[in-house]
Amino acid sequence: MDAGIETAGASRPLGQDIANAGLFFRRWLANPLQMGSIVPSSPALCRRVVAHTKAAEDQIVVELGAGTGVVSRALLESGLKPERLFVVEIVPDMADHLRQAFPGINVIQGDARRLPQLIPQHYHGRIGTVIVGIPLVLLPLAEQRRFIDAIEGVAPGLGFILYSYCITSPLPWKKHGLRPKREAWTPMNIPPASVWRYVPEAKDRQT
Numbered sequence: 001m002d003a004g005i006e007t008a009g010a011s012r013p014l015g016q017d018i019a020n021a022g023l024f025f026r027r028w029l030a031n032p033l034q035m036g037s038i039v040p041s042s043p044a045l046c047r048r049v050v051a052h053t054k055a056a057e058d059q060i061v062v063e064l065g066a067g068t069g070v071v072s073r074a075l076l077e078s079g080l081k082p083e084r085l086f087v088v089e090i091v092p093d094m095a096d097h098l099r100q101a102f103p104g105i106n107v108i109q110g111d112a113r114r115l116p117q118l119i120p121q122h123y124h125g126r127i128g129t130v131i132v133g134i135p136l137v138l139l140p141l142a143e144q145r146r147f148i149d150a151i152e153g154v155a156p157g158l159g160f161i162l163y164s165y166c167i168t169s170p171l172p173w174k175k176h177g178l179r180p181k182r183e184a185w186t187p188m189n190i191p192p193a194s195v196w197r198y199v200p201e202a203k204d205r206q207t
Contacts, residue, residue, distance in 0.1 A: 044188035045163060046074035048195050052161055052183045055084065055128025062119065062127055062154070063087045064112040064147075065134035069098050071163075072105065086119060088112045113146045116153035123154070130160040137170035148176055152200065159199035165191045177201045 049071050055061050061080060066072050066087040075085055082104030089095040095109035110118045112134065119127075130151050136144050151160050161183065164170035173180040178198040185194045 042186070042189040042193075043070075043074070044186045045193045045195075046071050048184035048186055049131060049161065049163055050074045050078045052195055052197065053078075053080075053129045053131060055080070059126050059128035060084045060086055060123055061129050061131065062115075063131045063133065064115075064151075065089065065132065066098055067094060067133060069101055071131065071133060072098065072102055076102065076105070086123075088115065088118060113143075113150050115150035119154045125154075125156065127155040127158060130155055130158065132160050132162040135164070136162065137164060137166055141172065141175060144171060145176065148178070148198075157200055157202065159197060162196045162198065163193055164196060165189075165193050167194075169196060171196075171198060173198060 053061060053075065061075060061084060063072060063075070063085065066089045069087070072085065072087055076082060082102065083106070085102075086106040086108060087098055088108045088110060089098060090109070090111050092109055095107050098105070099107045108118050112118075116124070132147070132151075134147065136147060139147075148160075151158075159178070162170065169180045169182075171178065171180070176198075177200060179201055181197045181199075183195045183197050186192065
């Protein structure tokens with residue numbers, strides 16, 4: 001097993017206790033900047049995230065800021081094999097919850113700004129989609145840049161999808177050299193949410 005990664009055991013049924021609103025709310029109270037919302041993402045938003053997640057058979061999906069795992073569950077229910085899902089969660093008790101709730105997925109408890117050190121080297125460049133659930137809109141420009149650079153370090157030119165509650169782009173895309181596209185919007189989430197895709201400008205010019 002790769003250092004720093006724990007694969008969840010098979011002691012609990014898939015997704016058991018996923019709707020752990022109490023855990024989510026406690027973490028929101030402790031650090032709203034890490035959570036972004038007072039409630040987990042809705043099934044409607046999760047379906048839209050999944051619809052825009054792509055990965056070939058030899059690629060993995062990386063989810064940053066998995067929280068209680070509602071998006072993780074939707075990815076697995078869509079057919080993604082657990083061993084191909086890598087979730088990065090900075091909060092230790094959230095990471096423990098994910099390990100218990102989702103047997104077989106790769107749970108990394110750590111800071112996503114260190115993504116090149118957290119994702120095993122042999123998966124660098126073999127990532128189909130990076131999903132960002134971290135509320136980057138609440139962070140200073142320099143901190144946003146650290147996350148973007150970390151993603152670029154493991155998935156050069158790929159970009160990422162980011163779900164957000166902002167009406168307009170949650171990131172100042174011109175300042176970051178990104179091309180934005182709002183892939184989906186759902187009024188069924190509380191609050192209403194969008195799924196944005198950001199691609200580095202150099203990659204965008206090639207497509």
